[in-house]
Amino acid sequence: xxxxxxxxxxxxxxxxxxxxxxxxxxxxxxxxxxxxxxxxxxxxxxxxxxxxxxxxxxxxxxxxxxxxxxxxxxxxxxxxxxxxxxxxxxxxxxxxxxxxxxxxxxxxxxxxxxxxxxxxxxxxxxxxxxxxxxxxxxxxxxxxxxxxxxxxxxxxxxxxxxxxxxxxxxxxxxxxxxxxxxxxxxxxxxxxxxxxxxxxxxxxxxxxxxxxxxxxxxxxxxxxxxxxxxxxxxxxxxxxxxxxxxxxxxxxxxxxxxxxxxxxxxxxxxxxxxxxxxxxxxxxxxxxxxxxxxxxxxxxxxxxxxxxxxxxxxxxxxxxxxxxxxxxxxxxxxxxxxxxxxxxxxxxxxxxxxxxxxxxxxxxxxxxxxxxxxxxxxxxxxxxxxxxxxxxxxxxxxxxxxxxxxxxxxxxxxxxxxxxxxxxxxxxxxxxxxxxxxxxxxxxxxxxxxxx
Ligand SMILES: Cc1cc2nc3c(=O)[nH]c(=O)nc-3n(C[C@H](O)[C@H](O)[C@H](O)COP(=O)(O)OP(=O)(O)OC[C@H]3O[C@@H](n4cnc5c(N)ncnc54)[C@H](O)[C@@H]3O)c2cc1C
Numbered sequence: 001x002x003x004x005x006x007x008x009x010x011x012x013x014x015x016x017x018x019x020x021x022x023x024x025x026x027x028x029x030x031x032x033x034x035x036x037x038x039x040x041x042x043x044x045x046x047x048x049x050x051x052x053x054x055x056x057x058x059x060x061x062x063x064x065x066x067x068x069x070x071x072x073x074x075x076x077x078x079x080x081x082x083x084x085x086x087x088x089x090x091x092x093x094x095x096x097x098x099x100x101x102x103x104x105x106x107x108x109x110x111x112x113x114x115x116x117x118x119x120x121x122x123x124x125x126x127x128x129x130x131x132x133x134x135x136x137x138x139x140x141x142x143x144x145x146x147x148x149x150x151x152x153x154x155x156x157x158x159x160x161x162x163x164x165x166x167x168x169x170x171x172x173x174x175x176x177x178x179x180x181x182x183x184x185x186x187x188x189x190x191x192x193x194x195x196x197x198x199x200x201x202x203x204x205x206x207x208x209x210x211x212x213x214x215x216x217x218x219x220x221x222x223x224x225x226x227x228x229x230x231x232x233x234x235x236x237x238x239x240x241x242x243x244x245x246x247x248x249x250x251x252x253x254x255x256x257x258x259x260x261x262x263x264x265x266x267x268x269x270x271x272x273x274x275x276x277x278x279x280x281x282x283x284x285x286x287x288x289x290x291x292x293x294x295x296x297x298x299x300x301x302x303x304x305x306x307x308x309x310x311x312x313x314x315x316x317x318x319x320x321x322x323x324x325x326x327x328x329x330x331x332x333x334x335x336x337x338x339x340x341x342x343x344x345x346x347x348x349x350x351x352x353x354x355x356x357x358x359x360x361x362x363x364x365x366x367x368x369x370x371x372x373x374x375x376x377x378x379x380x381x382x383x384x385x386x387x388x389x390x391x392x393x394x395x396x397x398x399x400x401x402x403x404x405x406x407x408x409x410x411x412x413x414x415x416x417x418x419x420x421x422x423x424x425x426x427x428x429x430x431x432x433x434x435x436x437x438x439x440x441x442x443x444x445x446x447x448x449x450x451x452x
Contacts, residue, residue, distance in 0.1 A: 026439070127156065
């Protein structure tokens, strides 16, 4: 019997891992190349060295919501479901906003929640409902090349509501300021969260670092399925040949090759192939900084599970959200998120940490943390601006048959998110499986899989 076709997956972020799992479960011989010593890419675990001992945490606080259908399905299939706590939407801020979804079917959950909300004037509640209604009537379509700021102005949203709610949601979801952000992607986020079934806007908080969700379980499952995992392997050269794709000096050819890389990393190996890189070059990276604040576990202040902070860059208050991560080792840990961080890049880390300590003091009366560790991901996401091209997974099918793309940027209309990465990985895997004439895997089989 002939061995099944071999497929190379370059990149073991959430896009690459979700694709590799689908390919391996379909019976293909999968090799994963990953330049880092661990999987997970931009959503991975790290260990912080702190005065309170080493702390296993994430490279940045990630928010998963109920709308992350494919991500949550994948995690459930890998047995990670019990590690996730689901919370009904509750937007709460230091400005006095408290908006909790009611335990009612959509759209009553939001309407009733708005009726009962604190910190919103009646005119603001009406404006919010008006905007959701207008978007729904327009089937969540907006004007071509419209920014979020322009959309909010067109739908007559009061400045106070923009400041309290829409701007923090836009920056949090798109990692882009409203004046630059893509209204189409913002509308897609609203469509699939506040505008969808009640559970879609749930906050899903993992009890463990991100690595314990997909990266560790995904790699274990891949190994169990016979896949080859090559960590610390940066792919530099791709060579098409009559027998398939060759990767660097690797001798064995691959029937298909999936580049599951961010656009700025994918450009390098593609350049030598002479293919058109315009679709990749349109993407500009945008940083996110996460300030991890630590107190000795016994002396920790009472913290909200999450809270929207009052951002005020003029007073060096840069954080927009804080998430309590509970007690880890000897420390209580809270993550303060600074999105759209390119505008504050000139500030030294100490200034950022001082501002974060002040925000925590103002929000909770918290004593000064024993330590604040700032982790800045300079290429956290792409800046989600209007008119970005979203290449399909088979974008290069004509120029380079057998070469496929995946990644958070390759999913139509979403900002850079875990869900976009997982969906694009699965779509690319389905395309590869179909192109190689392999029967798709039986979902029931992987539903039973738990590699731990
Ligand atoms: C601080 C921060 C906070 C975020 N917050 C959220 C959030 O709250 N919610 C949310 O949904 N999303 C969030 N995101 C975005 C989310 O993490 C990304 O959208 C997602 O992880 C992208 O996955 P990916 O697989 O497309 O790309 P990546 O994770 O970038 O994976 C690509 C992989 O390819 C590897 N690689 C690169 N070049 C090569 C090469 N030549 N050869 C081999 N390997 C290579 C990289 O090491 C990497 O592991 C956040 C990101 C950051 C950094």
